[in-house]
Every structure is written in C-alpha cells, then in structure tokens.
Amino acid sequence: MESVGTGLVGIDWHDHRADVVLSRAEKRNAMNEDLMNDLVEAFRTVDxxxxxxxxxxxxxxxxxxxxxDLEMMRERVEPDADIDRDLFPEVLFAIEEARQPVVAGIKRAAPAGAFELTLPCDFRILGSEAKYGLLEVALGTFPHGGGTQRLPRLVGLSKxxxxxxxxxxxxxxxxxxIGLVHEVCDDDAVDDRARAFADDLAENAPLGLEYGKRALNAAFDIPxxxxxxxxxxxxxxxDHxxxxxxxxxxxxxxxxxxxxGE
Structure with a gap:
C-alpha cells in the first residue's frame, strides 16, 4: 500500500481500481486533522x-x-481552539468531485462524522451489524458536516x-x-464486496462514467x-x-x- 501524507491514509492500486484506505486502525480510524489532510491528498491523487x-x-x-477523533473534538469546543473547521468540508468535496465513482465499504461502525463521510460517495455497501447513524443531537449539537444537506437528497426530507x-x-x-445504501452484506464481506462493485464499474467506459457522474451530480443543483x-x-x-x-x-x-478513455 502506498502511504499518503502523514501515513494515516493509504492507496492500493489494482488495475483500473484504487482503494483509498483509512489507516489508523489503533484508533478505529477516527478522523483527526492529519487523517483528513491525507484523505484530501489521496482523493486528489486518484482523481x-x-x-x-x-x-x-x-x-x-x-x-x-x-x-x-474525540480528543480533537474536545479541543474544538475551547474558545481559543486552533482547529481548521473548513477541513472536513474539503474532504467531502474532494470525494464528491472525484471524476471516478466512489464506493464506500462501511463495516461495523460509521457514526456521526463517519456517517457524513460516506454521503458524498456514489455507492455505499453496509455491514449487516454496522452502527450507522447521526448521533449529534445527543451530544449538544446537530450534524453540520453536510448531513442536513446531502442526506435529504438521498432519502427525502421526512426520512x-x-x-x-x-x-x-x-x-x-x-x-x-430507503436507498441510503445500495447493498447490505455480512460485515466480514464488506471490503471485498465494495472492491468487486468498483471492479464492475471499472469495466465501463471511463469517459461515460465521468460524464455520467457529472450530469447526475448536477441534477439537484440546477433547474x-x-x-x-x-x-x-x-x-x-x-459523440466523436x-x-x-x-x-x-x-x-x-x-x-x-x-x-x-479517449
């Protein structure tokens, strides 16, 4: 695996597929500033x-x-915290604006910010035992990393x-x-299923994939x-x-x- 930036994200290259891997397993891949910076770099690289x-x-x-990362979040609530509050939106836009379709493999846990991390992905494969949801209202806030804007576009306003x-x-x-995820499978099979799904996508014409994604992403933004x-x-x-x-x-x-691709 090729390490990116500080090494908290890696890229595995497989023919026409790239696996972007959160590589902070000892912290359950919790997102701190280094990991988020690495994610932006990784998606710009594969793009x-x-x-x-x-x-x-x-x-x-x-x-x-x-x-x-809870330590980072504890620091964030301090009045003089030196935290880059625009970093997470930058991560999400890097995923959303990648020219290739992105498949998230969501196994066992993806609460709060991790849930929001999956929303700009084009496809989501979810583990059958995964803890997947937005918990912020129980923490004194609400999901404001894109959850209130991207989620209604996927499942409707009421849901x-x-x-x-x-x-x-x-x-x-x-x-x-409700169409929030595209498939549910056993948690132990999530990563392999996401890879297989991406491989199936990669058999199609790359320009067709790229232009189709661009057109679809514009559907809710313009009349x-x-x-x-x-x-x-x-x-x-x-055409030519x-x-x-x-x-x-x-x-x-x-x-x-x-x-x-020509």
Missing part, C-alpha cells in the same frame, strides 16, 4: 491518475471509521429529519430499503431545463470519441469492448 476508473473508500482493521433529529442508528435493512441542456452538452462532447465508437463496434461484433 488525477488517468488509469483509475473506480475508487473504494475503506477502513483498515475491523471498523470502517469511529467518526471524529432525513427522522435520522437527524432522533439521533438513532439506522437499521441496515431500513437503510437499504430541469438547464439540467437537460447540460446533459446534452456533455453527451455531445463524447474513440471509446464511443468502440462501444458500438464491440456490441455489433459480439465482443468485449476495449476502452482507453
């Missing part, structure tokens, strides 16, 4: 790597992520209010039913008419690419396409 078509976000050890304002863990079966025009403009950009021709020729010839 800029031409051969990578899909990405996973995983946790080293038995747990995906325990949320924010998002239930998750945020009760402060309870979401049952994994319910999470799958329908502008969104349709944006979708068409992106599609026209691919090598991969577009290859996709049709391979289908007509009854063979697997060989995409190059």
């Amino acid at each position: 800029g790597t031409e051969d990578v078509r899909a990405v996973t976000l995983l946790g080293d050890g038995p747990v995906f992520c325990a949320g924010m 998002a209010k239930e998750i945020v304002l009760t402060g309870e863990f979401v049952d994994p079966g319910e999470a799958e039913r 329908l008419e502008r969104g349709l025009a944006y979708e068409r403009s992106l599609g026209h950009e691919l 690419t090598r991969d577009y021709r290859e996709g049709f020729e391979a289908r007509l010839e009854g063979r697997e396409p060989e995409f190059t």
